[in-house]
Amino acid sequence: MKIVADENIPLLKEFFADIGEIAKYPGRAIGPAQIAGADILLVRSVTPVNAELLEGSSIRFVGTATIGLDHFDTHYLESKGIGYCSAPGCNARAVLEYVIGALSVLSEQQGFSLPQKTVGIVGRGQIGSRLENALRKLGVTVKSNDPPLEENDEQDLFPLEEVLNCDIVTLHVPLTRSGDHPTYRLLNAKRIQALRDNQILINTSRGEVVDEAALKQRLSADQPPTVILDVFLNEPAIDTELARLAHFATPHIAGYSLDGKTNGTAILYKSLCRFLGLPIRHKVGQFMPDPPLRKLAFSNATDPEWALHTAIRACYDVRHDDSNLRRTLSLEDDSRRAAFDRLRKEYRVRRGFDQVKILLKNGKADLINHFTAVGFNLQTK
Numbered sequence: 001m002k003i004v005a006d007e008n009i010p011l012l013k014e015f016f017a018d019i020g021e022i023a024k025y026p027g028r029a030i031g032p033a034q035i036a037g038a039d040i041l042l043v044r045s046v047t048p049v050n051a052e053l054l055e056g057s058s059i060r061f062v063g064t065a066t067i068g069l070d071h072f073d074t075h076y077l078e079s080k081g082i083g084y085c086s087a088p089g090c091n092a093r094a095v096l097e098y099v100i101g102a103l104s105v106l107s108e109q110q111g112f113s114l115p116q117k118t119v120g121i122v123g124r125g126q127i128g129s130r131l132e133n134a135l136r137k138l139g140v141t142v143k144s145n146d147p148p149l150e151e152n153d154e155q156d157l158f159p160l161e162e163v164l165n166c167d168i169v170t171l172h173v174p175l176t177r178s179g180d181h182p183t184y185r186l187l188n189a190k191r192i193q194a195l196r197d198n199q200i201l202i203n204t205s206r207g208e209v210v211d212e213a214a215l216k217q218r219l220s221a222d223q224p225p226t227v228i229l230d231v232f233l234n235e236p237a238i239d240t241e242l243a244r245l246a247h248f249a250t251p252h253i254a255g256y257s258l259d260g261k262t263n264g265t266a267i268l269y270k271s272l273c274r275f276l277g278l279p280i281r282h283k284v285g286q287f288m289p290d291p292p293l294r295k296l297a298f299s300n301a302t303d304p305e306w307a308l309h310t311a312i313r314a315c316y317d318v319r320h321d322d323s324n325l326r327r328t329l330s331l332e333d334d335s336r337r338a339a340f341d342r343l344r345k346e347y348r349v350r351r352g353f354d355q356v357k358i359l360l361k362n363g364k365a366d367l368i369n370h371f372t373a374v375g376f377n378l379q380t381k
């Protein structure tokens with residue numbers, strides 16, 4: 001059995017070598033020639049999976065190690081009887097940590113405390129629901145919008161315009177272009193123009209969810225909002241002017257913790273085993289290295305908010321990824337596109353907050369609550 005896979009999927013050999021022969025390629029380079037004679041195709045979001053790629057091939061199963069299926073033509077796959085799967089929720093914790101990490105830095109730069117702000121979450125799915133829960137535990141007022149869930153009688157949801165009026169707005173929707181609630185350019189020119197200068201907008205979903213031309217115009221005007229972008233149209237050929245105008249711009253790495261990526265691989269492995277009728281022999285824990293940072297110790301007298309920000313930035317500081325991307329923006333087009341993909345391919349080992357043990361001596365309740373809210377493990381004495 002032959003397996004063709006995106007080279008950026010981690011632990012391919014460890015999970016799949018005993019199932020078949022593995023051929024790895026850059027995700028954007030996977031085409032009909034690369035999948036010739038293959039039975040299984042494993043991709044990430046940069047590889048469109050459709051008739052143009054698969055027609056006439058011997059592919060029986062396709063998996064994406066990402067949470068969404070917007071790059072899959074599922075109607076075509078179903079019409080051909082090709083099995084497929086995604087990895088919902090695999091990197092939800094990583095995206096939550098990216099958002100919390102970015103807000104941690106902004107809170108220092110702009111001089112605010114998170115509980116002073118209202119946060120609007122657009123999309124209460126795997127990521128949005130986790131983020132909402134964490135923020136509420138930190139004492140933040142949260143308003144979420146999700147029309148499909150509302151139609152299924154989920155409670156405590158708010159109209160989109162009310163959510164977009166919050167101090168901080170963060171987007172966590174799938175990319176859909178049809179149906180009753182399309183998300184393509186959900187933030188259209190009118191909604192972008194209405195953003196206030198004291199608002200913060202974070203997009204970690206898809207570049208197409210935002211009208212980039214309108215956003216660039218708004219950011220070029222007097223008193224622009226603060227914008228954090230991890231996703232762009234036409235990646236890797238991103239709009240460099242827009243990236244420069246963003247407060248933080250990162251190369252589509254919000255979900256790129258090692259834990260999130262390997263969770264995606266494990267989900268693909270389990271789905272493929274079920275499809276082939278094979279036993280599930282491997283688990284992520286067999287292959288993961290020790291985290292670079294394992295323990296942090298705080299005294300009981302430590303201010304809870306300062307302690308939380310210190311721990312967060314020890315694990316993830318968005319300014320590192322922002323600086324790496326900005327250094328590429330002045331390159332010639334071809335070099336810049338290659339650099340964008342290289343930043344993702346060679347991304348450093350970033351582990352989740354839950355891989356760090358926080359040591360507290362007789363920890364106060366508010367100190368404990370701050371750490372556990374965002375996923376740190378505690379050891380108290």
